[in-house]
Every structure is written in C-alpha cells, then in structure tokens.
C-alpha cells in the first residue's frame with residue numbers, strides 16, 4: 001500500500017516534468033499518509049530525477065520525521081500545510097509552475113481566471129482565484145492560499161504558479177493540468193483579439209448546479225464564486241480585466 005502510494009508520487013513528479021509544468025527544482029508534492037503525517041518530495045531535486053527512495057515523511061508542522069539523510073523538507077511546504085489546514089477534505093497537494101497559468105496569474109494578479117469551457121466549469125468551477133504577488137511561502141501567500149481554497153480546489157499564485165488539492169493525487173494533478181490547459185485556451189483567445197463567447201447566466205447556473213450534484217464542489221465546503229447569483233464582485237473584476245485584455 002505504502003509502496004503503491006510512493007510509486008504514485010514518483011509517477012506524478014515525472015509527469016510534471018514531461019508536461020513542462022516545472023523547470024529547475026520547481027514543484028513539490030505531498031500526500032497524507034493516513035497516520036497524521038505527510039509523505040513528500042524532498043527539496044532541491046529535479047522532478048524527472050525523483051525516485052521512491054527519496055520520499056521523506058513530515059509531521060503536520062512540516063518537520064522531517066524520516067527519510068534519506070540527504071532529503072530535506074522544501075520551504076514551500078508551508079503552502080501545503082496552509083492548504084491542508086484550510087481544507088480538511090484535502091488528502092493530496094501539488095504545486096508546480098506551468099507556464100501559461102503562471103503568465104496569466106502575473107498578468108491578472110488580484111483578479112481571477114474565468115473558465116469559458118462548459119466541461120471545465122463542471123470540473124474546476126467558473127472562476128479560479130489568483131493569490132496576489134508575494135514572496136514564495138510568505139505569510140501573505142499562505143493566507144492568500146487559505147482564502148482562495150475556500151472557493152476553489154485549485155488556485156493560481158501570482159509569481160508562483162499553481163497549487164491544487166484533491167482527495168487523491170490523481171484528482172489534484174488533473175485539476176492542475178486542467179487549469180494550465182484553460183490558461184492556454186484563454187491566451188489563444190487573447191491573441192485572436194476577439195471578445196470570447198460566453199454562456200448565459202442561466203446556462204452557467206445549470207452547469208454549477210450540475211457541478212454541485214456531481215460532488216465536484218467539495219461537499220459544500222466550496223461555495224462557488226462568480227456564479228450568476230453568487231460573487232458578482234469577482235465576476236466584475238474578471239470582466240473588467242477581460243475588457244482591458246481585449247480592448248473592448
């Protein structure tokens with residue numbers, strides 16, 4: 001069982017690398033061991049080099065409990081801890097630097113990323129929050145992550161990529177991958193210099209209702225922002241940004 005889960009961590013590290021979601025020593029993964037500790041990738045390792053024997057065990061404060069001597073906890077573990085504290089349903093957390101999502105978060109820091117594609121809205125919601133620019137794993141960024149995770153399972157961090165949670169590693173990874181894919185779609189729409197076609201409020205509400213029914217809105221922990229009847233402030237910010245973006 002433990003071996004399977006270690007193999008899974010390695011699999012997703014290699015995937016982050018092969019998909020171009022990390023560079024240098026970027027990115028980190030943790031999963032809950034089920035015994036009050038976390039299994040984690042160590043710091044300062046390129047994700048393509050990751051092996052099961054390198055995995056370390058951390059306590060709930062991010063302190064190393066066991067693992068190979070060379071393996072030290074990564075400094076961004078604070079972001080993971082902040083995520084687990086904010087979301088008790090989270091059992092896995094991934095952080096990476098996928099380029100389209102990173103660029104979007106820097107360009108639109110302080111707002112959110114609107115999702116236009118119906119299927120993706122069901123999976124990850126309508127608005128992906130963007131945590132304002134701050135130093136990596138600073139108090140500001142940690143509290144920004146905690147706040148953002150109250151309305152979404154995946155968040156953009158200006159200057160620091162994407163952080164995603166899930167009930168398992170696969171779910172956390174798929175959310176991160178989808179955010180990067182949507183950021184790419186938004187970028188391609190932007191270069192087309194056309195105003196995007198949007199769903200009607202009624203269509204959007206139908207999708208968000210379906211999302212809730214399918215249990216993708218994290219069992220009521222998440223209150224979707226930006227719904228037709230919900231957080232109009234977020235929606236307004238995004239629309240203003242898009243108006244600037246498309247110059248219309």
Ligand SMILES: [Zn+2]
Pocket residue numbers: 026027076095096097136160161
């Ligand atoms: Zn980072």
